[in-house]
Amino acid sequence: MRELLDHAFYQRDSQTVAVDLLNKVVVYGAMSARIVEVEAYGGSDDPASHAFRGLTPRNAVMFGPPGRLYVYFTYGMHFCCNVVCDEDGRASAVLLRAAAPLTGIAIMRQRRRLSSEAPLRHLLSGPAKLCQAFAIDQTHNGADLVSGDHKIELFDDGFAPPDRPARGKRVGISRGEDFLWRWWVRGDSNVSRPNDEK
DNA sequence: CTGCCGATATACT
């Protein structure tokens, strides 16, 4: 079973979509990985969100239709990617924080500059690591995951989200800190910070 | 293993 996630999947509250994205598969060319850690971001309701203060050139994709990729550049060197949620005009997204490698491991190792001896858990265990391994950058901002116009797609392969995912505070923010909007697959070795459960 | 620190571009005050 390999079912492309459709428009209706993404057009829901970002917290709901976040939990449902756990154990889904992201595919880009020869590379694929199973999503094991996510964070939800809102709009004017979420002080940690890039969209909190309204529409800007950077966050415009977050305000657009669901099922698109919102890619941003941060710390002068890293890209991170989000899946846009909610109806067109309402800003929200889910940050893809970590994934378990499935295929294309050799090319991902090259892009991450990891030797063949390095543990696989270092390959995709962070949002910028995931983008580096998949070669996702600003050119993918706004990519349509439903039509696959940039050949990036998300699938349900029949592996359900965990019944009881681990939950905790979002990482690296200084506002909206008390929102428990990070979820991950309990016990998965690819999770970036497995010890912050609340 | 943990914690500190610098890198380095863009957004925002």
Add this chain to the structure above:
DNA sequence: GTATATCGGCAGC
């Protein structure tokens, strides 16, 4: 000027 949805290197356990 200051902050940032991060990471890897290095020091010290």
